[in-house]
Amino acid sequence: MNQRLSQTLLGAAAALTLAAGTVSAAEWRGWNIHVPGYPNTIAMDRFAELVAEKTGGEITLQMFHGGTLGSQPDAIEQVRIGALEIGNFNLGPIGPVVPEANVVSLPFIFKDVDHMFRVLEGEGGKMIAAGMEKKGLVPLAWYDAGARSFYNSDHPINSPEDVKGLKVRVMNNDLYSGMIQQLGGNPSPMAFAEVYQALKTHVVDGAENNWPSYESTGHFEVAGFYSLSQHLIIPECVCINADVYHALTPEQQKAVREAAEESAVLQRKLWAEREKASREKVEAAGVKINLISDKAPFQAAMGPVYEKFLADNPDLRPLVELIQATP
Ligand code: BDP
Numbered sequence: 001m002n003q004r005l006s007q008t009l010l011g012a013a014a015a016l017t018l019a020a021g022t023v024s025a026a027e028w029r030g031w032n033i034h035v036p037g038y039p040n041t042i043a044m045d046r047f048a049e050l051v052a053e054k055t056g057g058e059i060t061l062q063m064f065h066g067g068t069l070g071s072q073p074d075a076i077e078q079v080r081i082g083a084l085e086i087g088n089f090n091l092g093p094i095g096p097v098v099p100e101a102n103v104v105s106l107p108f109i110f111k112d113v114d115h116m117f118r119v120l121e122g123e124g125g126k127m128i129a130a131g132m133e134k135k136g137l138v139p140l141a142w143y144d145a146g147a148r149s150f151y152n153s154d155h156p157i158n159s160p161e162d163v164k165g166l167k168v169r170v171m172n173n174d175l176y177s178g179m180i181q182q183l184g185g186n187p188s189p190m191a192f193a194e195v196y197q198a199l200k201t202h203v204v205d206g207a208e209n210n211w212p213s214y215e216s217t218g219h220f221e222v223a224g225f226y227s228l229s230q231h232l233i234i235p236e237c238v239c240i241n242a243d244v245y246h247a248l249t250p251e252q253q254k255a256v257r258e259a260a261e262e263s264a265v266l267q268r269k270l271w272a273e274r275e276k277a278s279r280e281k282v283e284a285a286g287v288k289i290n291l292i293s294d295k296a297p298f299q300a301a302m303g304p305v306y307e308k309f310l311a312d313n314p315d316l317r318p319l320v321e322l323i324q325a326t327p
Contacts, residue, residue, distance in 0.1 A: 100131025
């Protein structure tokens, strides 16, 4: 073979390899807000490994943890428009974009975490997923985020009167602002990353979150009263951009879903362990924890929040009632 011909052939082979590479190998980027060692962080890394394994390397996912790619509301937008492929989102900040998903942010709607998963695994979960998909997000699996309770730097909360006058950080969602207002407090919507400093400098008096986030953020160091209101039980998703998902082959869709589901099994196991460990850690650090013996006054105060939500979203009444009727 003369030199020119062999060079041409080599060039053609290289071009083919390159073309094959670009056609079949997708490189995705994923967003997660949590720190190393957090259950979601470990589970999302496992998800990335499983995606590569189960697609035989056709798809790889690079995870960006600690919110380095932006705040949660921004990241939700990025996944919706396809600037990012994957996100591990809390349904709280998805609510303002997806009315069906906002139902989970009605305070006290779930009896406990098991009730939440029963709803998600049934008709309710299908309705929420369909609403999300219409807005460009496909939930592949659900993660546990426990129950959220109030904490502040001033005093234990036992009744709604104890919330009166407190400035409380909430996630960006009008339902949470309404919830704090109904309890007589002043809501302060703020990005997760800003809360530690805001608590420390008394820009806010308190916030609300589950044990692992209260602990992993260090909020317990600057807001040492944790009161077990358990007013919100919000699921989290492994979410994918809808167009990206629908462009996959059926085999790839199956692989990606299985990877997410397997990561969720791991996440829920790690979650149970971390809830316990986080509680022990903050208790040892001197946090004053109190049970709330009577939650009824908190629940009763949420009447107007429900009424406004149903007046604004009359078509969601069946979903709310379905959740309330789910044993
Ligand atoms: C944590 C959630 C995270 C939220 C955070 C918050 O896992 O997605 O961003 O709460 O309060 O529990 O902003």
